[in-house]
Amino acid sequence: xxxxxxxxxxxxQRYIAEKCGIALDDSKAYLVESRxxxxxxxxxxESFSDLYWLLENNSDANIETRVIDAITTNETYWFRxxxxxxxxxxxxxxxxxxxxxxxxxxxxxxWSAAASTxxxxxxxxxxxxxxxxxxxxxxxxxxxxxxxxxxxxxxxxTIARRGHYDPITIMRGLNAELRxxxxxxxxxxxxxxxxxxKRVRFEQFNLQNSFLFLGKFDLVFCxxxxxxxxxxxxxxxxxxxxxxLKPEAFLIIxxxxxxxxxxxxxxxxxxxxxxxxxxxxxxx
Ligand SMILES: C[S@@+](CC[C@H](N)C(=O)[O-])C[C@H]1O[C@@H](n2cnc3c(N)ncnc32)[C@H](O)[C@@H]1O
Numbered sequence: 705x706x707x708x709x710x711x712x713x714x715x716x717q718r719y720i721a722e723k724c725g726i727a728l729d730d731s732k733a734y735l736v737e738s739r740x741x742x743x744x745x746x747x748x749x750e751s752f753s754d755l756y757w758l759l760e761n762n763s764d765a766n767i768e769t770r771v772i773d774a775i776t777t778n779e780t781y782w783f784r785x786x787x788x789x790x791x792x793x794x795x796x797x798x799x800x801x802x803x804x805x806x807x808x809x810x811x812x813x814x815w816s817a818a819a820s821t822x823x824x825x826x827x828x829x830x831x832x833x834x835x836x837x838x839x840x841x842x843x844x845x846x847x848x849x850x851x852x853x854x855x856x857x858x859x860x861x862t863i864a865r866r867g868h869y870d871p872i873t874i875m876r877g878l879n880a881e882l883r884x885x886x887x888x889x890x891x892x893x894x895x896x897x898x899x900x901x902k903r904v905r906f907e908q909f910n911l912q913n914s915f916l917f918l919g920k921f922d923l924v925f926c927x928x929x930x931x932x933x934x935x936x937x938x939x940x941x942x943x944x945x946x947x948x949l950k951p952e953a954f955l956i957i958x959x960x961x962x963x964x965x966x967x968x969x970x971x972x973x974x975x976x977x978x979x980x981x982x983x984x985x986x987x988x
Contacts, residue, residue, distance in 0.1 A: 787978025
C-alpha cells in the first residue's frame with residue numbers, strides 16, 4: 705500500500721477543512737490513508753501527492769466528489785438516539801399538530817441537515833405516520849408536512865433517494881413490525897414504499913454555506929455531524945440555524961453534542977424525554 709507522508713497529510717488536512725469544514729487532528733493520518741487508498745488506485749496515482757495534484761488542478765471534477773465521499777463518516781441507523789424521538793413524539797409533534805390546525809393550508813417543515821443514507825428523515829416519516837394512526841388522527845396526514853434532507857456527500861444521497869437497504873442495515877434500530885409495514889422485500893433488499901420515499905426532497909448541501917435560501921423550518925435535525933467541525937464552524941452553524949427556525953421550532957442535535965456552548969442563540973430544554981433547543985428571543 706502507498707504510504708501517506710506527513711507533508712501529504714497536511715495538504716489533505718487543509719483541503720478537507722476547507723471543502724467540508726471537517727477538522728482532522730494529527731492522529732487521523734491513518735484514516736485519510738486508508739479511506740483514500742482505493743481512490744488512489746482507481747485514479748491511477750502513484751502517490752498521494754499525485755492525487756492532491758489532480759484535486760488542486762481540477763483536472764477531474766469527479767475526484768473531488770470521491771474524496772468527499774471517502775472522507776465523510778456516514779454512520780447512521782433507524783431511530784438513532786432514543787431521546788430525540790421521544791422529544792419529537794411527546795413534545796414537538798403534539799404542539800405542531802395543534803398549531804397547524806390553526807394555520808390551514810400551511811405545512812410543517814422539517815430539515816434533516818446531515819441526512820447520510822436517509823434513515824433519520826425516513827424514521828421521522830414512519831414515526832409521524834404511526835403517531836397519526838395510533839392516535840386516530842384523521843384530519844391531518846403526512847401531506848401536511850414538507851421534508852427536506854441534505855448532505856455534502858453525493859454518494860449517500862444516491863442511496864437515500866433509492867431507499868433500498870440491505871438486510872443488515874434495515875435491522876439496525878428498526879423492528880420487524882415497522883419493517884413489514886413500510887418496506888417491500890425486493891431481490892434481497894428492503895425498499896421503502898414509494899408513498900413514504902417520495903415525500904422527501906434530497907439535495908446536496910454544505911453546512912458551511914448560507915442557510916437563508918432554504919426557508920423557515922419547524923424542526924431541524926443536525927445530529928452527529930457537529931462533532932467533526934471546528935468550534936468556529938459549529939458556532940456559525942448555530943447562528944445560521946437560529947435564522948431559519950420559526951419561533952416555536954425545535955433544533956435537535958446528537959446526544960454527544962449537547963454540551964457545546966450555544967447560549968448566544970438557543971435555549972436548552974432538558975426534559976425527561978430528551979434535550980432539545982429553541983431559538984432565544986434575542987436571536988430571532
Ligand atoms: C455521522 S453522519 C450523521 C447522520 C445522521 N444525522 C445521524 O445522526 O444518524 C454525518 C453526515 O454529515 C455529513 N457531512 C459532513 N460534513 C458535512 C458538511 N460540511 N455539510 C453537510 N453535510 C456534511 C456526512 O457526509 C455524513 O453523511
